[in-house]
Amino acid sequence: MIFGTWNTQGLGGKVEDVVKALEKMRLSAKKPKSRQRGINPYQEKYTNKITSWETINERLATLNLSLKVHRIVIVAAYGPNDDATQLIKDAFYDQLNETISRAGNQRETIVMGDLNARVGSNTNSNIVGRHGENTLNNNGQRLIELCEQHKQKILNGFFQHKDIHKYTWHEETRQLKSIIDYIIVKQRSFIKVQDTRVYRGIECGSDHFFLGAKIQFPFKIKYNETDTTNISTIKQTSYNIEGLHELSTKYLFKTRLDNKLQIELLSGRTDELYKHIVSCLHSAAQEALGIKPKDMNKQNNNVTWDNTLDEQKQIKQKAFNKWLNSKDPQDKNNYRNEQSKFKSMINKNKNDTWERKCTELNTHVGGTRSSEA
Numbered sequence: 555m556i557f558g559t560w561n562t563q564g565l566g567g568k569v570e571d572v573v574k575a576l577e578k579m580r581l582s583a584k585k586p587k588s589r590q591r592g593i594n595p596y597q598e599k600y601t602n603k604i605t606s607w608e609t610i611n612e613r614l615a616t617l618n619l620s621l622k623v624h625r626i627v628i629v630a631a632y633g634p635n636d637d638a639t640q641l642i643k644d645a646f647y648d649q650l651n652e653t654i655s656r657a658g659n660q661r662e663t664i665v666m667g668d669l670n671a672r673v674g675s676n677t678n679s680n681i682v683g684r685h686g687e688n689t690l691n692n693n694g695q696r697l698i699e700l701c702e703q704h705k706q707k708i709l710n711g712f713f714q715h716k717d718i719h720k721y722t723w724h725e726e727t728r729q730l731k732s733i734i735d736y737i738i739v740k741q742r743s744f745i746k747v748q749d750t751r752v753y754r755g756i757e758c759g760s761d762h763f764f765l766g767a768k769i770q771f772p773f774k775i776k777y778n779e780t781d782t783t784n785i786s787t788i789k790q791t792s793y794n795i796e797g798l799h800e801l802s803t804k805y806l807f808k809t810r811l812d813n814k815l816q817i818e819l820l821s822g823r824t825d826e827l828y829k830h831i832v833s834c835l836h837s838a839a840q841e842a843l844g845i846k847p848k849d850m851n852k853q854n855n856n857v858t859w860d861n862t863l864d865e866q867k868q869i870k871q872k873a874f875n876k877w878l879n880s881k882d883p884q885d886k887n888n889y890r891n892e893q894s895k896f897k898s899m900i901n902k903n904k905n906d907t908w909e910r911k912c913t914e915l916n917t918h919v920g921g922t923r924s925s926e927a
Contacts, residue, residue: 558766575756683711
């Protein structure tokens with residue numbers, strides 16, 4: 555299925571051209587009714603999958619879909635120009651941040667549109683791919699930080715294509731081109747993105763090209779909550795398996811397991827043998843390793859981020875904005891210094907967190923196991 559974005563730069567006198575262009579892309583489209591602004595592109599067989607939609611303001615809108623049990627939120631965005639005032643940019647990105655946050659973690663979020671941002675390229679980034687352009691502007695930096703906050707990635711740069719299938723905007727008279735239209739998804743997602751590229755050959759008098767992403771939605775089984783036929787509840791228990799790195803704990807676990815497996819002869823039906831072995835494994839693990847507290851994996855997920863880092867991040871951002879506006883070499887040096895300081899603080903915080911985690915693991919390993927060795 556193709557999800558796409560296209561800045562048609564208005565629809566006055568273009569409706570017929572846009573409809574034909576979308577049909578050429580094997581998308582159906584309906585003309586706007588009276589008092590309805592814009593057109594509604596869709597694939598007919600998916601119209602019943604739309605659960606709701608909302609217009610937030612003139613720059614943001616959301617569409618909720620349900621596809622193969624996947625709940626999807628599409629955020630359509632139109633960002634301000636890079637030379638817009640700081641106030642306009644702050645208002646847009648604050649609202650976009652709130653919109654993405656409101657979608658939650660249980661639904662797939664796809665952000666797409668003309669964001670007027672240039673994010674450059676990066677060979678060692680989970681957010682920006684290596685196949686983008688070289689230019690990074692203020693809007694691009696803001697977009698990268700937003701994606702970092704929500705653990706998203708900008709798809710454009712993760713697929714290698716020729717320039718004609720990479721640049722989303724062009725101005726032939728001045729020989730200018732850039733990538734400012736994007737499709738953004740979560741870094742960890744159930745959906746499978748097969749390709750993202752510009753599609754040439756469809757025109758509507760705009761200097762933007764159609765940007766599309768081929769997305770596959772794996773099938774998921776949805777069980778009826780009231781139907782428990784042939785469904786057995788499996789209780790999962792977590793043990794302090796980190797203790798197996800200690801030779802004494804490893805020996806204790808092996809001894810306990812050997813003794814339990816020898817209590818009765820390994821004979822009988824296959825299913826009985828399986829249940830017996832599983833029971834022995836759980837029993838030996840509980841005695842030798844101990845049960846891990848339920849909240850141990852959930853606590854301190856964000857311990858590497860604190861108010862001090864947040865303040866330094868804002869200082870770095872202000873220095874970057876000042877340099878973009880002035881282009882003064884001294885402002886550039888100040889920005890580089892603040893950026894270096896920010897990275898050093900992050901590394902130090904990560905090291906401190908790692909030391910604290912190791913201490914916690916040593917404290918919990920064998921915390922509830924038997925005192926017998």
